[in-house]
Amino acid sequence: MSAIPRPVPPSAEPKAPQPAGTGLLFLREEEIRLAQDLLFFAYRDFTNAADVILEELELGRAHHRALHFIGRNPGITVSDLLVLLRITKQSLARVLSALIERGYVAQTPGSADRRQRLLALTASGAALERRLFERQRDCLAAAYREAGGPAVDGFRRVMRAIMNESARAYLDRAGTRATRSGGR
Amino acid sequence: MSAIPRPVPPSAEPKAPQPAGTGLLFLREEEIRLAQDLLFFAYRDFTNAADVILEELELGRAHHRALHFIGRNPGITVSDLLVLLRITKQSLARVLSALIERGYVAQTPGSADRRQRLLALTASGAALERRLFERQRDCLAAAYREAGGPAVDGFRRVMRAIMNESARAYLDRAGTRATRSGGR
DNA sequence: TAAATACGTCAACAACGCTGCCGGAAAACC
DNA sequence: GGTTTTCCGGCAGCGTTGTTGACGTATTTA
Numbered sequence: 212m213s214a215i216p217r218p219v220p221p222s223a224e225p226k227a228p229q230p231a232g233t234g235l236l237f238l239r240e241e242e243i244r245l246a247q248d249l250l251f252f253a254y255r256d257f258t259n260a261a262d263v264i265l266e267e268l269e270l271g272r273a274h275h276r277a278l279h280f281i282g283r284n285p286g287i288t289v290s291d292l293l294v295l296l297r298i299t300k301q302s303l304a305r306v307l308s309a310l311i312e313r314g315y316v317a318q319t320p321g322s323a324d325r326r327q328r329l330l331a332l333t334a335s336g337a338a339l340e341r342r343l344f345e346r347q348r349d350c351l352a353a354a355y356r357e358a359g360g361p362a363v364d365g366f367r368r369v370m371r372a373i374m375n376e377s378a379r380a381y382l383d384r385a386g387t388r389a390t391r392s393g394g395r
Numbered sequence: 396m397s398a399i400p401r402p403v404p405p406s407a408e409p410k411a412p413q414p415a416g417t418g419l420l421f422l423r424e425e426e427i428r429l430a431q432d433l434l435f436f437a438y439r440d441f442t443n444a445a446d447v448i449l450e451e452l453e454l455g456r457a458h459h460r461a462l463h464f465i466g467r468n469p470g471i472t473v474s475d476l477l478v479l480l481r482i483t484k485q486s487l488a489r490v491l492s493a494l495i496e497r498g499y500v501a502q503t504p505g506s507a508d509r510r511q512r513l514l515a516l517t518a519s520g521a522a523l524e525r526r527l528f529e530r531q532r533d534c535l536a537a538a539y540r541e542a543g544g545p546a547v548d549g550f551r552r553v554m555r556a557i558m559n560e561s562a563r564a565y566l567d568r569a570g571t572r573a574t575r576s577g578g579r
Numbered sequence: 580t581a582a583a584t585a586c587g588t589c590a591a592c593a594a595c596g597c598t599g600c601c602g603g604a605a606a607a608c609c
Numbered sequence: 610g611g612t613t614t615t616c617c618g619g620c621a622g623c624g625t626t627g628t629t630g631a632c633g634t635a636t637t638t639a
């Protein structure tokens with residue numbers, strides 16, 4: 212068993228009889244297919260970086276995502292968190308109640324609207340989130356170092372362009388929270 | 396209910412009393428946290444692009460991933476596909492048997508090693524994969540146009556650097572398959 | 580007061596991961 | 610040539626994380 216699959220024989224048949232002069236189109240397609248691979252592998256290995264810690268605490272990636280967004284948005288409401296994660300109330304409830312039960316997340320009634328339960332990390336929740344963060348940070352920092360500053364800028368531009376409008380809007384507003392950088 | 400969560404009040408407490416002069420470190424951390432968000436949202440919306448088609452065919456994302464890698468590696472063995480997807484034999488078997496049952500994937504015994512079942516897309520499988528591909532292509536092509544050529548190069552560099560060694564090696568070998576570009 | 584909203588919860592279900600075990604065919608080894 | 614290993618398929622069972630739909634309660638709003 213090879214740890215790394217072979218490239219597969221150069222495919223004897225040209226599959227689709229391309230019209231002459233499609234060189235550019237073909238390259239374009241291969242570019243896109245490469246991007247599919249890049250997104251799959253990078254996301255897989257990036258999320259994987261935190262799995263060791265999660266496993267020993269009997270938590271899953273869903274818990275990690277919740278911790279991440281609560282940590283980044285202390286005082287967020289449940290319904291806003293639902294919109295961010297794009298999951299249903301039920302899915303979140305399960306994850307959230309586990310986090311609250313273990314003392315990683317605290318909820319306080321909203322001062323303006325007392326129906327709301329504002330979510331925030333407890334001290335131990337923040338500590339856990341930091342451990343998870345550092346794993347992924349190491350992975351990303353190494354990648355940034357290797358790729359270089361200009362590449363990082365391009366990376367951000369493309370990633371941002373891939374996501375839809377509401378996600379971009381969130382990033383814009385989130386960017387004004389911690390740093391004062393504003394719109395890039 | 397806001398379609399887009401608010402940025403959350405600028406967090407009255409400075410949470411951790413940072414030692415003076417950590418401006419650069421703080422920026423660094425915010426950079427990494429931004430990247431976490433970018434990966435989450437971009438991957439989510441990118442994979443989401445194909446979901447409409449999958450849903451009407453009663454297929455899932457796991458089926459899409461299998462179609463993608465079989466399409467890109469016609470004649471791949473089951474065990475090599477397992478390594479690529481990083482799932483267990485059982486998980487793949489379920490997905491694969493569904494695809495074979497519906498006539499999207501064909502398996503032929505290996506010529507060198509007749510224990511192997513070499514996997515390839517059928518005509519209808521290739522057609523389906525193309526439909527799925529085109530959805531994601533549209534998403535990516537728009538992003539590439541918007542971000543510009545140099546950004547795309549940076550994107551590729553960073554994504555590649557994020558993934559682990561075996562995934563990079565796969566990309567290198569896959570790159571020599573369709574195009575003759577070799578090492579970028 | 581009536582309606583809408585924010586949140587929690589229960590039931591049931593589906594997709595997609597996992598482990599462990601068994602079996603058959605073919606290859607590889609001695 | 611016989612043993613072992615490998616490649617693959619199948620079965621049983623389970624866990625996580627997503628889904629829908631319905632109902633209840635507190636609170637705000639019209």
